[in-house]
Amino acid sequence: MDRYQWLLFFHVTGAFMVLGGAVMAGILNVSALRRERPSEIVVLFRLTRYAVTSITVGMVVALAFGLWLVSDADYGWGDTWIVLALILWFVANALGGIGGKRDKRARQLAEQLVAQGDQPSAELQTRLRDPVSLALSWGSGIVVVGILALMIWKPGA
Amino acid sequence: MLAIVRPDSWNLPLFLHVLGATAVTGATAATVVAAAASQKWPWLRPLVFKTSVGVVLPTWLLMRLGGAWSDSREPIGDDSTWLGIGYLVGDAGLILLIAVAIFSWIGKRRPEKGWPEKAVVGIAGVYFVALLVAMFAMSGKPGS
Numbered sequence: 001m002d003r004y005q006w007l008l009f010f011h012v013t014g015a016f017m018v019l020g021g022a023v024m025a026g027i028l029n030v031s032a033l034r035r036e037r038p039s040e041i042v043v044l045f046r047l048t049r050y051a052v053t054s055i056t057v058g059m060v061v062a063l064a065f066g067l068w069l070v071s072d073a074d075y076g077w078g079d080t081w082i083v084l085a086l087i088l089w090f091v092a093n094a095l096g097g098i099g100g101k102r103d104k105r106a107r108q109l110a111e112q113l114v115a116q117g118d119q120p121s122a123e124l125q126t127r128l129r130d131p132v133s134l135a136l137s138w139g140s141g142i143v144v145v146g147i148l149a150l151m152i153w154k155p156g157a
Numbered sequence: 158m159l160a161i162v163r164p165d166s167w168n169l170p171l172f173l174h175v176l177g178a179t180a181v182t183g184a185t186a187a188t189v190v191a192a193a194a195s196q197k198w199p200w201l202r203p204l205v206f207k208t209s210v211g212v213v214l215p216t217w218l219l220m221r222l223g224g225a226w227s228d229s230r231e232p233i234g235d236d237s238t239w240l241g242i243g244y245l246v247g248d249a250g251l252i253l254l255i256a257v258a259i260f261s262w263i264g265k266r267r268p269e270k271g272w273p274e275k276a277v278v279g280i281a282g283v284y285f286v287a288l289l290v291a292m293f294a295m296s297g298k299p300g301s
Binding site for chain 2 (some may be wrong): 004009012019024040054116149
């Protein structure tokens with residue numbers, strides 16, 4: 001394998017960590033929406049941490065090796081698909097980061113409710129189903145799929 | 158450098174293949190994690206079954222059909238080791254995924270038994286590693 005192939009492999013590995021982690025987080029998120037007991041919701045939030053770690057590391061790996069690929073291969077820094085991909089990378093991180101903070105508040109409420117007797121709570125259900133939080137988290141995933149499409153079609157290349 | 162000059166007609170099949178591959182990898186990881194956690198929290202067992210049947214198998218199908226469509230368009234890698242690894246992991250993987258679905262169904266029906274979920278963790282874990290090997294082969298294309 002030459003350097004280009006190694007760089008592409010690590011770049012794709014990062015992309016797999018991001019998209020795979022997003023699918024895993026989505027599965028656990030949908031499952032949390034269907035539970036009522038705070039203790040069960042806390043467990044699902046804890047399992048989601050594996051997905052969040054994969055997404056976070058994958059974002060850094062995909063960006064680092066992506067930038068290296070651009071400088072190493074015959075790509076231009078001003079190519080439309082590269083500029084758009086970088087913008088969307090920041091958008092995905094921003095959406096995921098804000099959504100993650102709102103999810104953290106829901107997890108903290110669930111942990112409080114566990115300590116107070118583990119009874120179902122309307123407030124917790126409202127926070128879990130908060131349309132802004134859901135739009136931010138799922139929107140971040142859709143933006144990442146958009147980045148994948150840019151990597152395949154390479155408009156402007 | 159072939160990736161740089163790929164014709165437009167190859168893009169949709171490749172996109173669907175890669176999207177399916179990333180999704181089946183994430184869904185398989187979710188199955189492993191949920192099955193392992195279900196040893197302590199048995200109420201997770203229906204989630205393991207639903208994930209294996211409702212997410213892993215459909216995304217495997219997307220990966221496999223996208224790959225076959227892509228291979229029919231691209232005259233690249235025929236008889237190569239990296240493409241052979243991709244097909245092996247794809248096709249043999251279906252047998253493993255069907256076994257995962259069966260064991261997760263048994264685990265859901267018999268929550269007092271621990272072995273079905275252990276089998277799910279083992280088989281889905283093996284398939285997860287196989288997917289990573291296939292990703293290495295398909296993206297790095299060693300030997301090409």
